[in-house]
Amino acid sequence: MTALPIEPVAAPESRWGVLRGANVGDRVYRGALTVLAVTLPLLLAALVSELVVSAWPAIRRFGLHFLWTSVWDPVAGVFGAAPMIFGTLASSLLALVIAVPLSLGVAIFLTEFAPKWVRQPIAFLVELLAAIPSVVYGLWGVFVLIPFLRAHVVPPLRAVLGWTPFFDGVFYGNSLLAGGVILAIMIVPYIAAVSREVLLAVPSSQREAALGMGATRWEAVWTAVVPYGRAGLIGAVILGLGRALGETMAVTMLIGNRHDIGLSVLQPAYTMAAAIANEFSEATTNLYLSALFEVGLLLFVSTVVVNALARLLIWRVARGTAVGSRAL
Amino acid sequence: MNARRIRRRVVNGVMTGLVGGLSFLAVLALLLILGNLVVKGASSLDWNFFTKNPVPAGESGGGVANAIVGTGIIVGLACLIGLPVGIGAGLYLAEFGSGRLGWTVRFVADVMNGTPSIVVGIFAWTWLVKPMGHFSALAGSVALAILMVPMLARTTEEMVRLVPHSLREAALALGYPRWRTSLRIVARTALTGIVTGSLVGVARIAGETAPLLFTALGNLNFTTHILEPMQALSLQIYTYATGPFDEWHRLAWAAAIVLMGLVLLLAVAARWAIRQRHGAAR
Numbered sequence: 001m002t003a004l005p006i007e008p009v010a011a012p013e014s015r016w017g018v019l020r021g022a023n024v025g026d027r028v029y030r031g032a033l034t035v036l037a038v039t040l041p042l043l044l045a046a047l048v049s050e051l052v053v054s055a056w057p058a059i060r061r062f063g064l065h066f067l068w069t070s071v072w073d074p075v076a077g078v079f080g081a082a083p084m085i086f087g088t089l090a091s092s093l094l095a096l097v098i099a100v101p102l103s104l105g106v107a108i109f110l111t112e113f114a115p116k117w118v119r120q121p122i123a124f125l126v127e128l129l130a131a132i133p134s135v136v137y138g139l140w141g142v143f144v145l146i147p148f149l150r151a152h153v154v155p156p157l158r159a160v161l162g163w164t165p166f167f168d169g170v171f172y173g174n175s176l177l178a179g180g181v182i183l184a185i186m187i188v189p190y191i192a193a194v195s196r197e198v199l200l201a202v203p204s205s206q207r208e209a210a211l212g213m214g215a216t217r218w219e220a221v222w223t224a225v226v227p228y229g230r231a232g233l234i235g236a237v238i239l240g241l242g243r244a245l246g247e248t249m250a251v252t253m254l255i256g257n258r259h260d261i262g263l264s265v266l267q268p269a270y271t272m273a274a275a276i277a278n279e280f281s282e283a284t285t286n287l288y289l290s291a292l293f294e295v296g297l298l299l300f301v302s303t304v305v306v307n308a309l310a311r312l313l314i315w316r317v318a319r320g321t322a323v324g325s326r327a328l
Numbered sequence: 329m330n331a332r333r334i335r336r337r338v339v340n341g342v343m344t345g346l347v348g349g350l351s352f353l354a355v356l357a358l359l360l361i362l363g364n365l366v367v368k369g370a371s372s373l374d375w376n377f378f379t380k381n382p383v384p385a386g387e388s389g390g391g392v393a394n395a396i397v398g399t400g401i402i403v404g405l406a407c408l409i410g411l412p413v414g415i416g417a418g419l420y421l422a423e424f425g426s427g428r429l430g431w432t433v434r435f436v437a438d439v440m441n442g443t444p445s446i447v448v449g450i451f452a453w454t455w456l457v458k459p460m461g462h463f464s465a466l467a468g469s470v471a472l473a474i475l476m477v478p479m480l481a482r483t484t485e486e487m488v489r490l491v492p493h494s495l496r497e498a499a500l501a502l503g504y505p506r507w508r509t510s511l512r513i514v515a516r517t518a519l520t521g522i523v524t525g526s527l528v529g530v531a532r533i534a535g536e537t538a539p540l541l542f543t544a545l546g547n548l549n550f551t552t553h554i555l556e557p558m559q560a561l562s563l564q565i566y567t568y569a570t571g572p573f574d575e576w577h578r579l580a581w582a583a584a585i586v587l588m589g590l591v592l593l594l595a596v597a598a599r600w601a602i603r604q605r606h607g608a609a610r
Contacts, residue, residue: 040436
């Protein structure tokens with residue numbers, strides 16, 4: 001098969017055209033790929049416009065009150081999303097409080113302290129945590145984590161911190177605490193993988209300089225390596241936050257699904273994603289459905305903002321290297 | 329002075345132990361989850377489990393054959409839709425993506441990568457389920473494909489970019505047109521990388537539940553009709569785990585083993601494909 005034009009008396013220009021790649025095959029190929037590539041922006045535009053159009057009745061009806069009122073009454077047709085916004089933020093923050101030290105520990109251990117032969121296997125095992133489906137986390141949380149929390153974690157927590165408002169009330173199982181802990185386990189692999197790449201991108205001269213000044217290994221890590229990659233590490237944490245905000249199934253199964261704002265982590269709460277998962281199929285009125293779409297829109301916008309921020313920070317540290325490509 | 333040196337040494341030792349302990353804890357979480365799955369579910373994995381459909385609540389016996397087949401069909405269909413689009417978009421980004429459109433597509437792919445799957449689920453509902461008037465496996469597959477495409481586009485782009493420029497130049501110098509160079513030389517060289525990316529993408533969507541809740545919906549009966557509601561393993565686990573019956577909980581654990589096995593198989597296969605590539609490069 002030849003790509004030369006069949007025209008017997010080809011003018012010089014057209015021959016040059018072949019060399020420049022302006023033949024039919026090239027144009028078709030480029031056109032086909034362009035169509036496939038353009039699908040993505042079109043899809044995003046469709047997604048955003050569908051969300052906005054579907055949410056519009058609720059946006060017009062409730063305006064900004066939607067964000068800070070707490071009444072969620074489908075029968076009366078009054079909707080305020082404050083409890084779920086609060087629950088989403090609270091569960092994600094709780095997850096970060098647990099997951100950040102854990103994943104930074106993993107990343108630091110794997111890049112700075114671990115013997116060479118355990119690095120790959122441990123990194124692989126931690127990454128596998130990201131492969132476990134959300135619904136399996138939920139299943140495990142319901143039947144293993146909650147009984148464990150009830151028996152071994154909550155009693156000592158209450159004994160020591162029971163006087164604070166954060167550990168008030170009776171622990172029934174499904175709660176902010178259970179949701180936060182499961183979220184923490186779920187985001188550890190993402191934060192750890194990106195942090196590890198960030199730490200690997202820190203030039204070894206940083207370590208050598210600190211060690212050469214007589215620092216211990218930990219001091220070298222803490223004073224020379226971690227500060228160098230700080231922006232990237234913050235990016236990794238924010239990326240984990242983005243994951244936590246949108247996580248649906250496991251949280252829906254564990255957080256208790258109650259429209260309430262409370263300070264105690266032992267009490268049930270609600271998240272935006274869980275509200276959609278639970279109530280979407282039973283939304284009988286148009287306004288109810290529209291309110292749920294507005295919740296979806298809020299969730300979408302907040303994850304976009306959070307992810308954009310994370311990417312910006314990670315890019316700044318390691319431009320050019322494929323930082324956390326697998327985790328992203 | 330000496331006390332200070334001892335203190336620094338102690339801090340060093342304690343922190344080394346601490347980060348090691350934290351790593352151990354993370355691995356322990358994985359082992360605990362996998363261990364619990366095996367302990368609680370393995371005994372229910374019998375012939376009936378794989379070959380029978382669910383029985384009415386309260387009766388014992390029954391299996392999840394419909395869900396296993398359903399997951400296969402929904403994920404397979406999602407691949408049919410998602411793989412060409414994702415890989416094609418990735419090729420575009422790598423080959424022609426230096427302009428404004430390339431920048432836009434790249435940005436959009438990154439934005440969509442972080443979109444919560446439940447949001448994609450309600451989008452697929454308004455887009456397909458509502459106009460069609462009924463839930464369908466097809467709508468579920470489209471939702472999963474939407475989740476898979478952005479990630480696939482970015483990994484394909486990365487893999488194709490790794491192909492040395494000299495290969496491309498050699499092919500062009502031999503008179504190959506660009507499109508054949510791109511497909512037969514460049515994409516072919518990057519093939520293992522693209523396969524790896526695809527496997528990771530499939531592993532990621534195979535376990536998804538949230539996008540299927542309002543699209544594929546679930547079905548108590550066996551069906552292979554893609555315009556009907558269809559059961560999937562993940563949906564089945566959700567229903568069984570949140571239900572009140574012990575029998576259901578037993579089946580949920582067993583179904584979780586099957587789903588987890590499928591996902592792990594894909595993840596390990598992806599890992600193996602990477603090995604192959606690095607081996608070949610050396």
